[in-house]
Amino acid sequence: MTCQLPFDCLNDIFKCLEEDKHTLYSCLLVNHLWCEVSVRIIWGNIWNIRTPRNNIVSSSILSTLVACLPNESKELLCKNEIFILTPTPKLPLFNYTAFCKILPISSIDELVVNSLQNKKPSKKRLVKEEIIKMFANQVYPLKKLFYYNNYYPLNFSFPYFPGLRDLSELYCSTILPSNFYYQLSQICCNLHTLSIIFDGYATPNELKELISLQNNLKVLILSAYDNASWKDIIPALKNNSNTITKLRLYGNKSNLPFSFVGLFYNLQEFIFSFMNVVNGNYFEGFKSLQYVNFSNLQTLKFPYHCPRPEYVMEFLETNGKNLKKFYVRGSNKALRLSIADFCPNLRSLFIVFNNNEIDILKVIFNNCEYLESIKVWCGKHYLSEKKVFETVANYSPNNFYELKIDNISHSDISPEDLEPFFISWKNRITKRILSLIIIKEYCKNLDDDEENMEIIKKYENLGIIRFRTIGYEKEKDEENYFII
Template sequence: MARQLPAECLNEILEYLEDDKLTLHSCLLVNRLWCKISVRIMWRDIWNFKRFYQQRPLRVATSILSTLIACLSNESKELLNRNEIFILTPTSKSPLFNYAAFCKVLSINEINRIVKNVLRNIPADINSLNDKNNLIANEVIKMFTSQISSLKKLTYYHNRFYHLNISFPYFPGARDLSELCCASNLPTNFFYQLSQICHNLQSIFIEFHNNDVSNELKELISLQNNLKTLALSAFDGSWANIIPTITKHSHTITKLQLYGDNEELPLSFVRLFSNLQEFIFSFYDGTGFEDFKMLQYVHFSKLQVLKIPYQCPRPQYIMKFLENNGKNLKKYYTDENDNALSLSVAKFCPNLKSLFVIFSNGEIDILKKIFISCQYLESIKIWCGEKFLTEKEVLETVASHSPNNFCELRIYNSSNSNISSKDLESFFINWKNRASEKLLSLVIIEDYYANLLTDYENMDIIEKYENLGIVKLTTIGYEKEKIDDDLDYYY
């Protein structure tokens, strides 16, 4: 007779499949115990379904919504019927599980998006359709707020593409909320409701619109006991009005992210964040970043991550900043292409583990100096192409000069790739003969001209050395890589 794994043990095993929804879905069919545990894990964050059902989002959206409709109270179902809203449910009987109670992540925008996608083919005028969308979304949200006993993450943004008219109810399950992603122009009662019960947020992400900062939003931020991560985004407004409020948490915040589209957004207040460990800032029109002039002299003794995607302050400002803070940096990313700034990385950042700077054509010696000076370096991202280093010289330098801990090379080619299969195999042979014998993670960032992976001879070489355990190949689209790797900011 086969023995059953203890539930606690099985739960711990299946937890490892949280991000592998396709495999987790197959576990539903094993037996009742596997099904119960798998369902709880899958519905913890049901909104990320696009990661594993990329080709059929409408089908999945319909499945999710019909399941949620089946879980609604009889009162809510009758309300939908009275308004001539009829959505088929998986079964006429009560659902096997109370799915809403399993959710730890709630996205108001995804609820609205799912409803809108499912109802988009229903013949109706735009006003009537919006009314139906809002009615369904409100009833679903009402169910979540009554059933979730402990919410961990809440996302609620104003979205111009999806009409939102949500009456956000009292939500006792948000007492344990640790992450909030929202827009500043939401109804003030939303912030008021949260401020009454939610005082332990660890992370807050705010998108600012039209300088609209309510007192209720300020109060919500002020009442947090131990805020660690703060991200502010302003592309049609300013978060300057909220600076006095957020600086109250300057001693607890360790991760700060600032995004904007003009140079008027202030940066000098960052000097107050004495325990900062990670600093990311990005501005699309910051031609001078004069406000950064003050920061270049500030010493952040705990700073380990510095990312400056898109436009960068003047190189001399960053060089001085690295002189004061580079010793403790573990990760440094910038889109800036400056010879002196790249050399300052080798001079001031000896403990880096991950790096992205842009090298121009003819600057291969700077890459060599960085490898020699940064002996803890494990990963580097490099642009190749007509104006930049060639793939051949990058591979040769990585094989001959990278430190023993090095194990990841990320390549983006801005023009037509011209690496030959002979050069590629030579690189793998040299890598194989290195004393460290580390598996190399080769990440190819794909763009229109990046034909390295469409060359059959090159792919045969890569496959050969993958089978030998020398290299592991990963491909990623340029836009996705830009979002995931450079910005680390999500809605």
């Protein structure tokens, strides 16, 4: 007699397969219960399996959504001579729409446009409206709403969108009509995450009201580019000064206000990500934060341009003791050396060393005894891979287990370099498996050499290392370099 695991148990197991789509899809074929569990997980965020260039996938998703439309919507499309082939003439096996927990308005727009390229704009708009209305009536609760632009305004009342009452994540922009924020503020006061793109338009007062009404806002993401600024919403943030624990700031200019960060004394994570800033401009506004004490801060990241190093050093002297993750790309030698003194409890580190600074890496390894993971640049003016391997083998602390290498130029590592490193790792007192991760962009990496891969496979089979490569874009997503 076979034993069938209950639905909830299978659901917990299959959630671990969300990134392994091939295995998850195979579960669809086992039996009806496995199929339903898998379908719920896949359709929970169906948008992440589709790409703008894959019209086949887009058409398949659209046809399934059309099959789920209520009869009145199907009749309306038919009346307007909009005929979209569905997977089956019968009703779908599941109500796929109800499984969705994430609704990106722009993705629906993109889905329809890519799939119905030869249709008139008016007919595309009708399809979009009927699909969004279906989501409005059937998705409950909705976890995430992505609504960034005003190209496709929602033209129905939000009280008829019951899932929004328990919305936990909102990703929006200041270009949206004020009525959107007004209606949302009437029904939604329990946002966990709020992400706002400032488009250069005046910030609607209704958005400020929505912010001030939140009871438990924990994650705040602000993105301002070109002439835009988040200055106008700062007063509305005061009501959430004790609840916000994660703050991510994105932009491409340095004269934005930063002193308001000091309001959030319970911060655990602070990401300061600015691109294309004119050389010589060092975010003078950060000066006001250098002595602010964030007693709970564990993660600090400067993925691109960094404030003036002396400001960051003062900040680390005040807050570095509690840091577990510190990522900084733009730094000077003094700042790199200060990490060993001010951040003794680090678990994860990304820092750029010049090619003559291997001794600084040794000092960090010696002083940061809890360090588990490090990412470094190799090649050209930076550290050589061979020296990094030698230093990791001989100086990394007992807890260390993960090495990420981002090659700026072609790798010159050889099997003669790799094997001694793996042997040294095998002979360490602490028998932790080493995770070796190569970030691939355009350069030739060590795994592009067949002999290197033979050595790698040998020590993988011995249980000494785990090896993988990740694309540059995926690595940036994992490190929150950009808005997801």
